[in-house]
Amino acid sequence: xxxxxxxxxxxxxxxxxxxxxxxxxxxxxxxxxLALTEEDKQARDLFIRxxxxxxxxxxxxxxxxxxxxxxxRSPQKPMVLSGSHLDTQPKGGRFDGxxxxxxxxxxxxxxxxxxxxxxxxxxxxxxxxxxxxxxxxAMLGSGVWAGHFERDWAYSRVDLGATSFGEAxxxxxxxxxxxxxxxxxxxxxxxxxxxxxxxEKMGKRIGVPKGILGITWFDVYVEGEGNQAGPTPMNARKxxxxxxxxxxxxxxxxxxxxxxxxxxxxxxxxxxxxxxNIIPDRVRFTVDIRSWEDLLKNKAVEAIKNEFSQIxxxxxxxxxxxxxxxxxxxxxxSHLVERVxxxxxxxGYSSHxxxxxxxxxxxxxxxxxxxxxxxxxxxxxxxHVEVENTRWEDCExxxxxxxxxxxxxxxx
Numbered sequence: 001x002x003x004x005x006x007x008x009x010x011x012x013x014x015x016x017x018x019x020x021x022x023x024x025x026x027x028x029x030x031x032x033x034l035a036l037t038e039e040d041k042q043a044r045d046l047f048i049r050x051x052x053x054x055x056x057x058x059x060x061x062x063x064x065x066x067x068x069x070x071x072x073r074s075p076q077k078p079m080v081l082s083g084s085h086l087d088t089q090p091k092g093g094r095f096d097g098x099x100x101x102x103x104x105x106x107x108x109x110x111x112x113x114x115x116x117x118x119x120x121x122x123x124x125x126x127x128x129x130x131x132x133x134x135x136x137x138a139m140l141g142s143g144v145w146a147g148h149f150e151r152d153w154a155y156s157r158v159d160l161g162a163t164s165f166g167e168a169x170x171x172x173x174x175x176x177x178x179x180x181x182x183x184x185x186x187x188x189x190x191x192x193x194x195x196x197x198x199x200e201k202m203g204k205r206i207g208v209p210k211g212i213l214g215i216t217w218f219d220v221y222v223e224g225e226g227n228q229a230g231p232t233p234m235n236a237r238k239x240x241x242x243x244x245x246x247x248x249x250x251x252x253x254x255x256x257x258x259x260x261x262x263x264x265x266x267x268x269x270x271x272x273x274x275x276x277n278i279i280p281d282r283v284r285f286t287v288d289i290r291s292w293e294d295l296l297k298n299k300a301v302e303a304i305k306n307e308f309s310q311i312x313x314x315x316x317x318x319x320x321x322x323x324x325x326x327x328x329x330x331x332x333x334s335h336l337v338e339r340v341x342x343x344x345x346x347x348g349y350s351s352h353x354x355x356x357x358x359x360x361x362x363x364x365x366x367x368x369x370x371x372x373x374x375x376x377x378x379x380x381x382x383x384h385v386e387v388e389n390t391r392w393e394d395c396e397x398x399x400x401x402x403x404x405x406x407x408x409x410x411x412x
Contacts, residue, residue, distance in 0.1 A: 010396030030386025035087035035129035036168035060176030078184035083125030093388020118410035137325030142361035185369035187409040197381025204352040207375025214329035226281030241280035336372035
């Protein structure tokens with residue numbers, strides 16, 4: 001068979017995704033497989049089994065990142081790398097991250113069964129804790145590997161139950177011995193669902209992102225004064241939840257106030273003591289601000305901090321802000337981005353240039369190696385929820401684009 005005619009096995013890709021979806025599957029058809037939980041361990045174990053079936057050289061680093069290498073004719077040359085993550089959001093979907101790992105696996109299976117040799121080694125990766133849901137910030141595995149985070153700092157991150165990342169990693173048996181340290185990579189491709197409505201709305205099959213929006217995360221702690229709900233007059237209250245509610249509305253209004261291309265979200269909140277007849281004395285909530293324009297994002301962060309301070313002072317509720325994560329927008333390698341578009345066209349798939357509104361491990365790998373992403377449509381633009389879905393034909397199409405991008409880069 002001519003290389004140009006090579007295609008992945010779409011039925012096998014679907015079966016692989018469906019088998020993974022049984023680990024941490026929810027009643028609503030989604031996934032609940034947080035990083036470094038027992039469910040994550042089971043998914044990793046299955047992934048390792050699949051890598052062994054292909055005879056790949058497997059390594060696990062200190063952050064639990066899993067790599068499988070298919071040796072090329074010139075293994076001394078920088079390798080080609082592809083992958084994503086297997087951890088999910090709470091009650092998230094079956095495709096976010098998972099498609100990038102299983103798509104790369106299917107590409108390697110196709111190359112392997114057709115006994116195709118490549119000049120460079122091709123490797124697949126499962127990055128640890130991309131979501132940042134249990135341990136913040138996001139993309140800890142790729143961030144440490146790329147040199148953005150210190151390993152021991154990542155180990156010290158704790159979840160809401162006070163379990164540290166390092167403890168959880170050791171508990172599931174995936175604290176590897178290989179250094180979590182970057183090495184020369186010739187090209188990195190990450191295959192992913194769009195997680196937005198653009199491709200479906202435009203009737204395009206392949207998205208070709210030029211980069212990723214900049215993201216800032218911070219946690220807000222509001223201190224009030226607890227008291228009995230009945231006897232305490234309204235004008236004598238220092239209600240932390242009311243202050244927080246006013247702040248949250250300011251976050252929702254922030255993009256309109258700032259102008260430009262900006263989004264802002266409060267996605268998590270804890271209220272204490274969380275009793276119906278006690279005035280709340282402590283609230284914690286999260287803020288997520290994103291934009292392609294770094295200056296606009298940074299101005300928005302400062303503006304909302306000032307709003308919070310004013311509200312706290314007005315309501316007698318001191319405010320403390322803890323910065324969790326800040327990353328500038330990412331621009332992908334123009335040559336690889338162009339390649340994704342050309343491969344899609346040659347395979348007969350329509351494509352559309354765009355930017356990614358979601359964060360990805362590619363944002364950190366991009367600092368180490370030329371990087372590009374391949375998107376396929378999300379039905380209804382839904383993601384990070386149980387109803388997240390992508391047509392199987394689109395999954396197969398994206399995997400075919402990935403296959404041929406990998407093959408071209410691996411033979412340079």
